Amino acid sequence: MVNSHEGFHKTASTASSGSGTPSIQSGKKISVKIHLVRHGETEANRNGIVLGQIDSPLTPLGMEQAKAGHAGYGKGKYFKIFSSDLKRCQHTARIILGHSHTKVDDKFEEIMMEDNDGILILDTRLRERAKGVREGQSKLLSYDQAMNIYMKKIKGDNDNDGDSGDGKRAKMPLLENDDEVLHRVIDWMQEMLQDAHNESCDQTIDHQDEYNILAISHSGTIRIVLENIVGEQLPENVERESGSLIMMENLSSKDGRLVVPNTSKSVIEFAMVNENASIDSFESVNNRFNTKSRGMDVSWTPNLIDCLNISHLRGNAKNTVDHE
Numbered sequence: 001m002v003n004s005h006e007g008f009h010k011t012a013s014t015a016s017s018g019s020g021t022p023s024i025q026s027g028k029k030i031s032v033k034i035h036l037v038r039h040g041e042t043e044a045n046r047n048g049i050v051l052g053q054i055d056s057p058l059t060p061l062g063m064e065q066a067k068a069g070h071a072g073y074g075k076g077k078y079f080k081i082f083s084s085d086l087k088r089c090q091h092t093a094r095i096i097l098g099h100s101h102t103k104v105d106d107k108f109e110e111i112m113m114e115d116n117d118g119i120l121i122l123d124t125r126l127r128e129r130a131k132g133v134r135e136g137q138s139k140l141l142s143y144d145q146a147m148n149i150y151m152k153k154i155k156g157d158n159d160n161d162g163d164s165g166d167g168k169r170a171k172m173p174l175l176e177n178d179d180e181v182l183h184r185v186i187d188w189m190q191e192m193l194q195d196a197h198n199e200s201c202d203q204t205i206d207h208q209d210e211y212n213i214l215a216i217s218h219s220g221t222i223r224i225v226l227e228n229i230v231g232e233q234l235p236e237n238v239e240r241e242s243g244s245l246i247m248m249e250n251l252s253s254k255d256g257r258l259v260v261p262n263t264s265k266s267v268i269e270f271a272m273v274n275e276n277a278s279i280d281s282f283e284s285v286n287n288r289f290n291t292k293s294r295g296m297d298v299s300w301t302p303n304l305i306d307c308l309n310i311s312h313l314r315g316n317a318k319n320t321v322d323h324e
Helices: 043-047 060-074 087-096 143-157 178-201 219-229 243-247
Strands: 031-038 080-083 110-113 118-122 210-217 265-274 288-293 296-309
Touching (some): 031 178, 060 265, 080 087, 080 178, 178 210, 178 219, 178 296, 219 265, 219 296
Parallel strands (some): 080 118
Antiparallel strands (some): 031 265, 110 118, 265 296, 288 296
């Protein structure tokens, strides 16, 4: 049986559109491969601290993991390259793409990657799931325990009534559920599919059959995408967390959540099926993505090509697997 962390691969078959289906202007059906990579190990990962949408610097091991990612998949040619705007992903992306500078700037927005001939684009839709009052707390604490700590701090800071110094009510930290994360990532994915389709229709440029997109993101975000978009295609032996860890986040999963190792890479290929889809959305019922571009409705089928692959990690860079 294949170990998913060492690399699960399969070849996707593109469905035929059948007779009577209009062809795109380029005369080709295309596929879009989205490569989802988790950032390298952080200080918070190392110390068992929940991050969510707060940040933490990479450890020396995390930087070594990213360097291994550069050798393993960072030199590929990508149609577009994205990163979550959180600094641990920015730093990981720079190293993976072979950028000579590793310091992350507060004003970092877009950087030309000389070694990769591409632009790294930051996108908030690739952020980690916001984890509310658990952010900055030990992973051993349940959500209720973290809430008690937070409320005691608010009361202590604001005269025991939850008011800030200017009389305004203290704002609770953002907490997202899986559906909210999935919605924003699907929105990003549909934009990527539309961009690839638009370019394939452009008669002024050479066309590709395959468009590869690299995205540096987070364990929770990647987990939600894999479980909801290609969940039925996951290997049976994929590593999952214990039930006790799930309970700490007030979540439910009959099988346990996927373990997403640092700098692991998962690839979902979206194969174009036809150009007459009826709506602009992701339909979980028939596992299709539908987008609209160039005045045409386009339908795509997602296929899991690679799952949580860490075959690029060797030696010391492989000595830890963090669960968040």
